[in-house]
Amino acid sequence: MCDNLLTSIVRAWDYEKPMFVAPSMDACMWRNPFTEQNFMSVEELGVTLIPPVQHMPTNMREMADPSTIYSTVKNFYVSKLLKENKVGEA
Numbered sequence: 001m002c003d004n005l006l007t008s009i010v011r012a013w014d015y016e017k018p019m020f021v022a023p024s025m026d027a028c029m030w031r032n033p034f035t036e037q038n039f040m041s042v043e044e045l046g047v048t049l050i051p052p053v054q055h056m057p058t059n060m061r062e063m064a065d066p067s068t069i070y071s072t073v074k075n076f077y078v079s080k081l082l083k084e085n086k087v088g089e090a
Helices: 005-012 027-031 033-044 066-089
Strands: 053-055 060-062
16 A cells, blocks of 8 residues: 555665655564564665664654764665675675
8 A cells, every 4th residue: 555655665666776764663663573674674675774773762763863864874875885895896
C-alpha cells in the first residue's frame, strides 16, 4: 500500500541507487519483532540503516544526530569513490 509520500517513494525507488533511513521511535517500537523484520527487509534491498540513539530520560530512540547522518552518507560516497578509482587504476 502506498498511501503516503514515504511509501510511494520507497515503492518507486531504483535500488541500484543508495537509500539511507534514519528512524526515531519509542523503546517498545524499537524492540518490536515487526520492526526487526522490517529492518531486515530494507537491508536486503541495500538500504543503509542509521540507527536511532537512546535518549536516557525518556527512553525514546531519537533520530541520529544530523552530523552522524551526514558522516554516514559522506563515508558511503567516499568509500564508493575510492572503490571506483581502484577499479579504474587496474
